[in-house]
Amino acid sequence: EVWQANAAGRYCSPDDSREDVAHDPAFIGFGRCATAADGSYCFRTVRPGRVPGAGNSLQAPHIALSIFGRGLLNRLMTRLYFSHGDGNNTDPIPSCVPEERRHTLIAQRQTDSWRLDIVLGG
Template identity: 50%
Template sequence: MSELTPSQTVGPYYAYGLTPEGRKRWKPDDRYRWKETVGDDLVTPDATGARIQIEGVIYDGDGKPIDDAMLEIWQADAQGRYASPADSRARPNAAFKGHGRSATDASGGFAFHTIKPGPVPGPDGKMQAPHVVFAIFSRG
């Protein structure tokens, strides 16, 4: 090997691409409209379905709130349709985003504004109960 690979930073998309609003030390300007594509509000005023709020607190193994975690959720709309090219069924609720991302606040809290999901077909073709999929990202 003649040279070492140079180091690189994560880049300008790290703060803006994850949860720019959640970290007060990063001051994104209006040109980064991340909440229009991914944020904690999955519905628009014209989306159909019963509105719900999913909220909670993320704790570490010692029971202390985590103030810098990131959560993502995925779910179907009220009719059980995913906002994904993999779901080829017609989407009567095209105003629903189906995916959200949120940072925890200083007390480890988070909240998502969404709609109650409908049942979806499972891999075996049988209907699954309505559900929301969570992914939690944290240090340590």
């Protein structure tokens, strides 16, 4: 399951009432899919813009992910960030993850897409 801001950095939510940021009525900011037999998944979306963070900061462009699976009592939540993304080095969320594991949050650019492998268990 994914949810995210639109390309201008505005969420499709009544909680995001910023008038100075463009609202896209064709963008819902949410998606859900099951994995294929080989474990792959795919979402077609826009690259999100930066959204406000604590104080006057801006969060790095990101997509929030919820992962549901057999044997999980609760969903797992994480974020997908983009390689060479604006703000990756200043966003406080990635800095909470040990540096040697931060790469697990970063989607890598492919020819016409972004790729993030999510591995559960061993």
